[in-house]
């Protein structure tokens with residue numbers, strides 16, 4: 001448990017135990033809602049999970065692969081995916097934003113330089129609280145020097161939430177279908193418009209940089225496509241014990257992940 005002390009989270013957030021994760025995926029995880037998230041996808045959806053890379057919490061039988069990214073690219077239905085989640089109660093679950101034209105293409109490693117030519121990608125923006133400079137905890141660099149690069153506080157969370165609303169407004173002027181997802185730490189904005197799916201890496205990077213110049217704080221590598229895995233909505237972020245949840249912009253105004261029962265798993269008393 002000593003290793004966990006390097007992360008500080010605001011009140012009530014803590015890493016989930018293996019038992020917590022099992023309970024969540026057995027009793028609370030909503031496969032139907034996850035399935036609906038992918039309703040507009042006509043291409044293969046690849047999933048991935050990590051058992052315990054950051055928390056070092058994992059079932060003993062998986063001790064040889066707790067740091068690995070386990071790719072789920074062979075399944076018949078979304079219920080099969082749930083079986084994987086019960087077998088390896090994960091720290092984190094992701095899906096691949098790439099739009100592959102076939103399962104064969106999905107199962108071969110894709111290079112980011114082929115983005116926009118061989119395959120498309122859902123565009124996403126990643127806004128995390130630790131990236132904001134805090135009057136108490138300093139900049140991300142200062143937090144990293146103290147080996148607290150994943151830590152964040154309530155104030156940083158507020159700063160992230162405000163910026164997501166601003167970014168949503170800006171993106172709305174140009175794109176039609178934008179989804180906001182609370183990720184357990186910060187927020188993801190997904191742009192689902194068809195026209196964006198086939199943007200090249202270069203075009204994505206230029207767009208991300210134009211936003212950074214407008215003082216938006218984001219991980220440009222996510223937007224440019226280099227990091228293609230993104231947290232699966234409705235999955236459990238086991239680093240902090242919060243449920244990844246799509247939110248309407250109007251809900252974001254008053255959203256508080258420390259107290260909102262919709263994002264607190266029942267092992268911590270949420271969804272009563």
Ligand SMILES: [Zn+2]
Pocket residue numbers: 134135136137138152153154155156
């Ligand atoms: Zn802070």
